[in-house]
Amino acid sequence: MKKLISLTLCLIMAFSLVSFAETAAKEEVGSLEVNGAFTLKARVPEGYTVSLFYSDSLMSIWSIMSEDETKPIMSMVIAYDEAYADVERFNDLDDEALAEIEATYAEYEMEFGYTETKLGTKLLMATEVGDYQDYVSFFSIYMGYCIEFTLMSGMDTEAALTAEDIELAIDFLSDLDFEPIEEAAE
C-alpha cells in the first residue's frame, strides 16, 4: 500500500501559453483533449508511462508511473470547476483568490512558504503538519479547469521522496503545454 511521504513543498504554478523550445519532441499526455476544450502536452519522463485512470464529462484522472515500482508515483487530476469558469490562466487570479486556494491546503494541515523554480515560476511551499497526510501537490487552472498534480512515494516503499524526485515533478510541470482547441466553423 502506498504511503504518502511528507515533504515541505506544495506548489502553485503559473502556466504560460508559450511553449518552451525543446530539443526532444513532446509526447502528449493521455488522449490529448480535455473535454474538447484544450489539448494537454508534456514530455513524459524516461521510463514512465501515462495512463487514463478515470474519465467523465467533468473530470479526468491520469496516473504517471515508472516501470520501477520503487520510483515515485505521479497522478494528475483535471476537473472543471464553476468557481473558475471565467479564469483563463492561473496567474490571472488576484491575491484574494490565491488566498482561498491556500486556505484549502490549510484544511489538510499544511503550512506555507514561497520560492521560485529555475524557470522563474512562483511556487507555493507547504509543509505537512498532520501525522499521515504527507504528499507533494501542485496546482494550476486553465480555461476553468483545475489541474492538480500529486507526487507520492513508490509502491510498498518506506523511502522518503528525495530532492531528485521533486525536481522530476517540477521539470514535468514546467514543460506542460496547454493548447486551446479551436471549434470548427459550421
Added chain:
Amino acid sequence: MIKRLLGVLIAMMLIAAMVVPATAEVKTMYVRTNTGISLHVRSSPNVTKNNIIGSLKYGEAVGVDHYLGNGWAEIVYGAKRGYVATRYLVATKPTSKPSAKTASKPETKTDATILANMNAEFKSAKKVNAYTVYVNPTRVTTWINFRWAPSTSAKVISTYKAGDRFTVISELNHWLQVQDPATGFVGYIWKDMTLTVGN
C-alpha cells in the same frame, strides 16, 4: 344499451390512463457552489463553450427531473430543459453564502488533545436512517480521506474523489460514519466535504 355505453366509457378511461403518462415528480433542490457564484445551466450534460443557456443564483431552487448518473442532472428551466452538475445541488436551501477563506496556521495538537477530540466525536454519534452522500472536496481535483476513526490523526484507509458516494450510518459533530457501498468498508469522512443529493 346503457350498460354497453358504460362499458365503453370505462374501457376508454382505462386506455387513457395507460396512454397518458403520469406527471413525473420533480424534486426541488438548491444551488450551492463552493464560492457562492452562480451555476451555469447547459443545453447538454457536458462542459463546452457554447452550451450555456442560463444561470442559477446561489441558493436558488431548481426542479430536478432526473439524475443521469454521470454527475449531471436534467432540470426544469423555465419553459425549457437544462442540465447542471449535481455536485452543486443540495436538498436544503443554503442559509448564507460561503465567506472568503484565509489560510491559518494549523494548531499543534498533543496526543491528549487528539484523544479527547476523538472521544468527543464518538460520544456525539447519532444513528440515522441510511442516506447517500457524495464526496465534495474543497478543491474539485483533490480527494477526501476515509479514516478508521473520526480524527485527522487517524490512519487513512483509502481516498475518494469528487462524486464518489457513501451510505451514511451515523452523524457526529464534524464527521460522518459511512459505508462504501462498493466495498462494504465502514469508516469516517469529514462532514463538510460531502453533499447530500436526492436520488
